[in-house]
Amino acid sequence: xxxxxxxxxxxxxxxxxxxxxxxxxxxxxxxxxxxxxxxxxxxxxxxxxxxxxxxxxxxxxxxxxxxxxxxxxxxxxxxxxxxxxxxxxxxxxxxxxxxxxxxxxxxxxxxxxxxxxxxxxxxxxxxxxxxxxxxxxxxxxxxxxxxxxxxxxxxxxxxxxxxxxxxxxxxxxxxxxxxxxxxxxxxxxxxxxxxxxxxxxxxxxxxxxxxxxxxxxxxxxxxxxxxxxxxxxxxxxxxxxxxxxxxxxxxxxxxxxxxxxxxxxxxxxxxxxxxxxxxxxxxxxxxxxxxxxxxxxxxxxxxxxxxxxxxxxxxxxxxxxxxxxxxxxxxxxxxxxxxxxxxxxxxxxxxxxxxxxxxxxxxxxxxxxxxxxxxxxxxxxxxxxxxxxxxxxxxxxxxxxxxxxxxxxxxxxxxxxxxxxxxxxxxxxxxxxxxxxxxxxxxxxxxxxxxxxxxxxxxxxxxxxxxxxxxxxxxxxxxxxxxxxxxxxxxxxxxxxxxxxxxxxxxxxxxxxxxxxxxxxxxxxxxxxxxxxxxxxxxxxxxxxxxxxxxxxxxxxxxxxxxxxxxxxxxxxxxxxxxxxxxxxxxxxxxxxxxxxxxxxxxxxxxxxxxxxxxxxxxxxxxxxxxxxxxxxxxxxxxxxxxxxxxxxxxxxxxxxxxxxxxxxxxxxxxxxxxxxxxxxxxxxxxxxxxxxxxxxxxxxxxxxxxxxxxxxxxxxxxxxxxxxxxxxxxx
Amino acid sequence: xxxxxxxxxxxxxxxxxxxxxxxxxxxxxxxxxxxxxxxxxxxxxxxxxxxxxxxxxxxxxxxxxxxxxxxxxxxxxxxxxxxxxxxxxxxxxxxxxxxxxxxxxxxxxxxxxxxxxxxxxxxxxxxxxxxxxxxxxxxxxxxxxxxxxxxxxxxxxxxxxxxxxxxxxxxxxxxxxxx
Ligand code: SF4
Ligand code: SF4
Ligand code: SF4
Numbered sequence: 001x002x003x004x005x006x007x008x009x010x011x012x013x014x015x016x017x018x019x020x021x022x023x024x025x026x027x028x029x030x031x032x033x034x035x036x037x038x039x040x041x042x043x044x045x046x047x048x049x050x051x052x053x054x055x056x057x058x059x060x061x062x063x064x065x066x067x068x069x070x071x072x073x074x075x076x077x078x079x080x081x082x083x084x085x086x087x088x089x090x091x092x093x094x095x096x097x098x099x100x101x102x103x104x105x106x107x108x109x110x111x112x113x114x115x116x117x118x119x120x121x122x123x124x125x126x127x128x129x130x131x132x133x134x135x136x137x138x139x140x141x142x143x144x145x146x147x148x149x150x151x152x153x154x155x156x157x158x159x160x161x162x163x164x165x166x167x168x169x170x171x172x173x174x175x176x177x178x179x180x181x182x183x184x185x186x187x188x189x190x191x192x193x194x195x196x197x198x199x200x201x202x203x204x205x206x207x208x209x210x211x212x213x214x215x216x217x218x219x220x221x222x223x224x225x226x227x228x229x230x231x232x233x234x235x236x237x238x239x240x241x242x243x244x245x246x247x248x249x250x251x252x253x254x255x256x257x258x259x260x261x262x263x264x265x266x267x268x269x270x271x272x273x274x275x276x277x278x279x280x281x282x283x284x285x286x287x288x289x290x291x292x293x294x295x296x297x298x299x300x301x302x303x304x305x306x307x308x309x310x311x312x313x314x315x316x317x318x319x320x321x322x323x324x325x326x327x328x329x330x331x332x333x334x335x336x337x338x339x340x341x342x343x344x345x346x347x348x349x350x351x352x353x354x355x356x357x358x359x360x361x362x363x364x365x366x367x368x369x370x371x372x373x374x375x376x377x378x379x380x381x382x383x384x385x386x387x388x389x390x391x392x393x394x395x396x397x398x399x400x401x402x403x404x405x406x407x408x409x410x411x412x413x414x415x416x417x418x419x420x421x422x423x424x425x426x427x428x429x430x431x432x433x434x435x436x437x438x439x440x441x442x443x444x445x446x447x448x449x450x451x452x453x454x455x456x457x458x459x460x461x462x463x464x465x466x467x468x469x470x471x472x473x474x475x476x477x478x479x480x481x482x483x484x485x486x487x488x489x490x491x492x493x494x495x496x497x498x499x500x501x502x503x504x505x506x507x508x509x510x511x512x513x514x515x516x517x518x519x520x521x522x523x524x525x526x527x528x529x530x531x532x533x534x535x536x537x538x539x540x541x542x543x544x545x546x547x548x549x550x551x552x553x554x555x556x557x558x559x560x561x562x563x564x565x566x567x568x569x570x571x572x573x574x575x576x577x578x579x580x581x582x583x584x585x586x587x588x589x590x591x592x593x594x595x596x597x598x599x600x601x602x603x604x605x606x607x608x609x610x611x612x613x614x615x616x617x618x619x620x621x622x623x624x625x626x627x628x629x630x631x632x633x634x635x636x637x638x639x640x641x642x643x644x645x646x647x648x649x650x651x652x653x654x655x656x657x658x659x660x661x662x663x664x665x666x667x668x669x670x671x672x673x674x675x676x677x678x679x680x681x682x683x684x685x686x687x688x689x690x691x692x693x694x695x696x697x698x699x700x701x702x703x704x705x706x707x708x709x710x711x712x713x714x715x716x717x718x719x720x721x722x723x724x725x726x727x728x729x730x731x732x
Numbered sequence: 733x734x735x736x737x738x739x740x741x742x743x744x745x746x747x748x749x750x751x752x753x754x755x756x757x758x759x760x761x762x763x764x765x766x767x768x769x770x771x772x773x774x775x776x777x778x779x780x781x782x783x784x785x786x787x788x789x790x791x792x793x794x795x796x797x798x799x800x801x802x803x804x805x806x807x808x809x810x811x812x813x814x815x816x817x818x819x820x821x822x823x824x825x826x827x828x829x830x831x832x833x834x835x836x837x838x839x840x841x842x843x844x845x846x847x848x849x850x851x852x853x854x855x856x857x858x859x860x861x862x863x864x865x866x867x868x869x870x871x872x873x874x875x876x877x878x879x880x881x882x883x884x885x886x887x888x889x890x891x892x893x894x895x896x897x898x899x900x901x902x903x904x905x906x907x908x909x910x911x
Contacts, residue, residue, distance in 0.1 A: 215746030
């Protein structure tokens with residue numbers, strides 16, 4: 001066993017041991033922490049809330065010791081966290097202490113993109129925004145203000161904008177992430193996969209992960225369930241060009257050639273259909289168009305798939321039979337970040353179909369039927385009737401888009417068609433890192449009369465704003481009540497644990513104040529958010545006092561499987577599981593997915609793949625002092641043989657150059673046996689060039705910057721981003 | 733008298749570093765330092781790779797070179813659970829123990845004393861688990877009395893294959909990795 005010493009580890013991960021040695025602070029975790037929390041209180045207080053470091057919303061309990069924020073743990077009552085947070089959640093207190101946080105409202109003083117600002121009062125900032133909004137409404141109509149947001153925090157801002165008359169709302173989580181998967185499953189089962197996903201991982205006997213690196217992608221409840229399944233000796237099958245952490249748990253690892261997943265899925269289905277290994281009763285009872293599906297699938301033998309995927313026919317057969325052996329407790333995981341090649345909805349549909357063959361929709365160890373607490377909405381006055389249609393998807397260009405397309409709004413902002421967009425509200429999403437092709441985003445921004453960014457840190461998109469509004473972090477604010485659909489119903493509350501360190505405000509306050517300035521006060525009839533909570537909770541027969549004390553109120557368990565007596569309903573045109581999709585056929589698409597060969601990298605270039613690390617969320621956490629201490633830069637994974645051919649050593653800095661000549665920031669090489677030779681991999685979210693992010697500035701490389709090319713999914717408008725190629729610039 | 737140890741199931745560990753983060757906040761470990769850390773041990777040639785992820789920390793060895801070399805007696809074996817501890821007030825920061833420990837488990841705290849994992853004895857004495865164990869989302873870490881044949885840790889060691897780190901160093905480490 002070649003154990004790496006701690007000192008070496010420190011070097012590898014680049015910890016700044018020397019720099020910190022000078023400090024003898026009493027508040028050792030984070031420099032300056034003492035100044036932020038100087039309350040007189042003595043003893044330990046435990047305040048329940050729910051996490052906001054990613055969107056999973058795990059129930060948590062924050063500890064305040066002698067008036068200082070100390071630590072945060074999982075709330076045992078919460079079905080999502082089951083008392084254990086993920087590393088990002090555990091490091092969440094760093095968000096409060098982050099010295100790079102936005103502190104006061106800012107108005108731009110020079111041209112866009114130059115980081116010249118003046119600090120203003122909230123009143124000045126909100127007046128400025130309200131006046132601009134009124135002007136845009138006068139000249140172009142309220143529909144010309146759009147919003148981009150991420151997470152539950154945007155709820156009140158969206159409400160304010162809807163009251164104003166805005167109708168164009170989008171989140172990168174659809175067209176840049178989970179959209180193709182949701183649509184692929186909707187087309188097949190008539191229902192979406194949801195968030196959290198309705199995957200019953202803990203009861204699965206066979207779990208198939210395709211390009212989904214659970215464990216590195218740290219969706220808490222899922223990782224917990226995955227570990228349970230591993231403990232119960234579930235058979236794990238992992239398909240990935242990279243030997244992921246999940247691959248190290250797998251009985252079968254399939255090192256697939258990137259972009260050929262549909263070929264593998266078709267071959268698997270071929271084996272299962274021709275050997276009659278599927279759940280016949282289930283398919284007969286709930287399936288539509290099965291005969292046409294079988295005849296289409298019969299051409300895709302494992303021998304056909306071999307040269308495409310690089311996976312040997314034997315291995316394709318063995319794994320297909322293994323899946324069938326454990327059905328219906330076999331789960332082919334739908335994945336999450338599914339925007340890869342532009343044919344992603346069809347790939348997701350192939351995954352849905354393979355699951356359908358297992359008869360696992362609604363079955364234990366497959367996909368359960370989620371339940372949630374029904375909490376009545378607050379009775380607001382109706383929103384104004386729009387005079388225009390939403391503009392992200394004109395003429396239903398993408399006929400199966402089930403949510404708004406961010407890049408559609410960006411496009412309309414550039415072209416002014418079907419009508420002009422003159423204002424953007426951007427809430428808690430760094431569009432520069434989230435959307436492909438930075439240049440297009442900047443081009444769109446130049447057409448705006450107003451760009452408002454609301455965030456906790458000065459992200460790249462904040463650098464382009466006219467007005468930046470500093471939000472308090474989740475540990476300092478309330479947000480909307482949480483009632484995710486999951487295995488059991490519950491209501492969760494987010495409530496302040498500590499005071500914000502400067503002039504930061506919660507989004508509900510920002511929305512309410514702005515509404516006042518716009519003459520929309522009647523849309524915020526409550527005085528403060530607890531009044532709003534109280535109304536909704538009372539209507540559901542719950543007590544706010546109890547929720548504040550416990551953080552979570554659990555509802556009674558409910559049936560979630562067909563085995564419990566639930567009769568499944570499929571909201572598809574046929575009312576059944578659509579093996580053959582007439583609605584796809586009618587819209588001019590393949591009724592059963594077809595494989596199309598991906599473009600090959602040019603000589604000397606490698607496909608750029610990207611993913612997640614468990615200690616960071618998107619591009620939002622790189623300045624969090626605790627999480628940054630865990631991982632302060634990303635590395636580019638290069639197959640050892642390729643690295644050797646280029647004379648590259650682990651730890652050495654290089655730059656990546658993409659097919660369009662875009663050069664990345666310098667990034668460390670990780671020469672490894674854990675990736676195919678034809679691609680490279682890096683963790684998303686690094687390589688910040690916002691100077692205000694002092695710790696994260698220029699640490700690692702940004703994949704987003706290198707993603708100048710993307711393939712748009714013709715079904716739903718998602719942006720396939722794994723279509724960029726990079727080569728190495730050895731001189732940095 | 734108990735003899736505390738830790739058993740870590742490498743089959744379940746995903747290397748997420750939650751254990752590292754939890755230790756950091758629980759024990760106010762300063763920025764740039766860690767009492768526990770993650771090591772990835774990769775063997776083989778793509779695609780036939782074997783990866784073992786190890787959550788490492790002080791092994792609370794039965795034979796303690798760090799204690800025997802300590803000139804002041806600051807490094808000592810605690811009477812509860814035979815946990816190896818450093819008395820911050822007695823420690824002069826001479827680094828003898830850093831040199832003696834074959835696992836690089838110790839560092840000099842910015843305040844001038846040797847520091848390392850304590851098995852969160854302040855929690856254990858209250859009946860809680862060490863912070864890293866209590867947080868681990870994969871439940872892959874187990875803590876308990878190795879001298880009690882009925883403890884979870886003893887049972888796991890009796891029923892599963894495992895290894896320790898650098899057994900050749902002769903320190904008899906008390907962190908065990910199930911394989
Ligand atoms: S928290 Fe658990 S799963 Fe995560 S690295 Fe530590 S031991 Fe492994
Ligand atoms: S691991 Fe090192 S510091 Fe810990 S007891 Fe053993 S020798 Fe001492
Ligand atoms: S036992 Fe406590 S001190 Fe030791 S690594 Fe775990 S959390 Fe840190």
